[in-house]
Amino acid sequence: MDWDKLRIFHAVADVGSLTHAGDQLHLSQSAVSRQIRALEDSLNATLFHRHARGLILTEQGELLFDATRAMMKRLDTATARIRDSEEEVFGELRVTTTIGFGTLWLAPRLPQLYEKFPDLKIDLMLEERVLDLPMREADVAIRMKEPSQADLIRKRLMSVHMRLYASPKYLAERGTPETLSDLNEHRLICQNPRSAQVGAGATLVQEIMSYDIPPLLTINNYFGVLQGTLNNLGIGVLPDYLTQDFPDLVRVLPEVESIEVPVFLAYPEELRHSKRIAAFRDFVQEEIFAYRKKLKEQSVS
Template sequence: MKTIDLAGEAQQLQWAMAFVAVVEQGSFTAAADSLQVSKSLLSKQLRQLEAALGAQLLYRTTRRLLLTEAGELYLSHCRDWLQRVQAARQALAELREDIAGSLRLTVPTSFGGVFMAQAMLALRAKYPALQIELELSSHTRDLEADGFDLAIRANIPPPERLVARPLAEVADWLVVAPAYLAARGTPQQPAELAGHDCLCNSHFVHGRHWVFQRDGELQTVDVRAPIAVNDYNLIRNLALQSAGIARLPAYLVGGDVAAGRLQRLLPGYRSGGQNLYLVYPQRLPQPAKQRVLVAFLLQWFAAPEQAALLGHLPG
């Protein structure tokens, strides 16, 4: 086993922090003042660091300092070390404090209406000092500009500056009112849907192009949609009124299927769905309230009760 030279590593870390100070202050003089050391000692530490690394980090001229390619790379790692040290200090400090403060979330309307009441009550029961502001919206908000701590988003690639964590997969179910089937018959194959009235979501560009999968084989059908609307709840209401066959998230219609108000069609086929993500700004150190919120939601949506509502387990 290789022995770690702790004294040597500590010495090099001190030199690295001196290097960061020189770069951020823009000169040896300003950096020496900020660190309260002599300029000659600071210059010596930089020379020792470059010798230990075997690489030149700075171009020194009479007027300015310029980073070399090696210096750019080393600086990025040094800043990462500083952020990790700060995050560790913050995490330890938070062990001695209650999780408190306000949290702002934005969540898709239909999804939030089904899930978020119980989720937020359970979160508050665990962290009673938290204050929660929840927005239900179909619009994609700018989390940083609008002051949100977290969003739940579906099938939307987030901006690179945001963190995205997989949360859940929502299954779509094909459903219809029994009265519609009594009048029009029951389709047995996806292709037969072309001869039926279907209720489509106009929010999606390809809302009339339905894709089905079974045993690794894809089947597609372009359905006829006498009525198309951009709201899942309205589509559900139309389906309950026997207006046609609907493809809806399982969490919206599971209760209707269980009660017999709607009947599920083609259960042997997968008919799409959505991948849901937790999306939040990348902050170092990550605030404790945001960290516990992310951990709580990941655990809560992994529970069997939520999996059943999402359409993956028997209810």
């Protein structure tokens, strides 16, 4: 099967337009149309339904698009590995992690990575959905559980606990609760237990809410919970890694915490020798080592 025709078909299927595909490929609309017709003739199949709003894949077209999409991902991987210099780190690195960890822990530390590797281009994808690394939806992931796929290289980075925190001003004005039942006199700030989040956090929130806490503010990510807590709205359910960057937060009810949440870094086996992956992995490990060292120093003092 002619590769040029497949490449043009993939571009058309991806954007749903002969004109836009032609612009991407630097070809005229008529040239793109001829190649699509030739491909359909060679396969004896109709690949697109022509519609007033653009082109829609037929069932046969969907099957072919799945194949070309997999081919393109493999080509992207090969290209990335070829471009990895033995001595330099450059190019795009697609990193995925949760909204909370990415916003509150990872993003504030990226300046240190760019200082070492100014030519690196990070595409940071923050979402609770677990992206498919072998299918190249991302290059590397930091996840709040051990990845289940067998063809991934994984490394445990750290453990996280969800705990209760408040600002000094809030506690000075409203008092410090001594027991869980005292929380019914305070406003709890947390993620909704039904929202996408780490299961341990949802379980802790459900346990706390069983104590009949009327004042409640739920927010769909930990960045919002943190902002509410810092602005004296109430007592927040937050991950303990925040204490390094927000040392003024006061832990409330120290005996209350979630079960341990493991944090893993993972990437596809085929990117084992990627210099960009190695640079990012080493950077994250160094930052976590510094985080642990600071926590140890704080506990001693």
